[in-house]
Amino acid sequence: MALPARRNRPAAAAPSDAEQADPLYNQSLEKGLAVLRSFDAAHRTMTLAEIAERTGMTRASAQRTVHTLQVLGYVGKDGQTRRFRLLARSMDIGFNYIASHPLVQAANPYLAQLASASGETASLTEPLDFDMLYVAQRMTTQFIPVLTPVGMRIPMYCTSSGRAWMSCLPDEQVRALLQGSTRVARTPATLTGIAAIQARIAACRKLGYATNDEELFLGDMGIAAPIVDRRGRPHGAVHVSPPTSRWTLEAAQKKLAPMVIECARAIASALPH
Structure with a gap:
């Protein structure tokens, strides 16, 4: 896996020198994508001034970009509040990626089988920069303390899926990923030290699965296994999220870990050559 050239660039960051020197690099397209990415759960609606601030654009540049996205149907303006928001058409880009x-x-x-057999939500993630991205999920009727929908990103360093993925990488790549991550304590249980996280990754290499015990969300654990093809190339990770209200970590490891490992292997065997 090639390491990201830089941390996840916030919407407000300017193009790098390499990008500016690239004659094929389209800054107008970058601005359009920056506007689309500037909307999130904390910024569901924004004024033009807020969009300009979030993307680092001038007001005039933001106005032209937002107007273009309005014409194309990706962004709309509420008639009463006059605030901009994403429209349903913006789902097309992500859906087409998932569908293909x-x-x-x-x-x-195999995710359906895992969810049925375990009684817990089964998820598929793949690496994106220093995070793992949810690309598929099968939910059960059981209560789950945290909603983690397809399209959500979670950090590698403190999640079972991230550790499972990193267990397939050389030590120097793992260290580079951890050093490049913003390792903050999401909960009192979060491991932030590189040596401690590397120890968990090393354990995954021996056991075939990685764990997370309330390190990202309180009340939520994770059991994950990497998906590795016949050539030894990792493609992602599969995991279940047993809540602490129904499981202890020891019980989850004993019962769920073999299911997760089997699911990961089945997915790997079904990948096109």
Whole structure:
């Protein structure tokens, strides 16, 4: 895996020197994508001034970009509040990626089996920068303390899926990923030290699965296994999220870990050559 050239660039960051020197690099397209990415759960609606601040654009540049996205149907303005928001058409880009993804297509039946057998929500993630991205999920009727929908990103350093993925990488790549991550304590249980996290990754290499015990969300654990093809290339990770209200970590490791490992292997065997 090639390491990201830089941390996840916030919407407000300017193009790098390499990008500016690239004659094919389209800054107008970058601005459009920056506007779309500037909306999130904490910024569901914004004024033009707020969009300009979030993206680092001038007001005039933001106005032209937002107007273009309005014409194309990706952004709309509320008639009463006059604030901008994403429209349903913005889902097209992400949906087309998921719908055509060979890993997702291969994984879906096995995720369904895992969710049925374990009684817990089964999820598929793949690496994106210093995070893991949810690309498929099968939910159960059981209560789950945290909603983690497809499209959500979670940090590698403190999640079972991230550790499972990193367990397939050389030590120097793992260290580079951890050093590049903003390792903050999400809960009192979060491991932030590189040596401690590397120890968990090393354990995954021996056991075949990684764990997370309330390190990202309180009340939520994780058991994950990497998806590795016949050539030894990792493609992602599959995990279940047993809540602490129903499981202890020891019980989850004993019962759920073998299921997760089996699911990951089945997905890997179903990948196109």
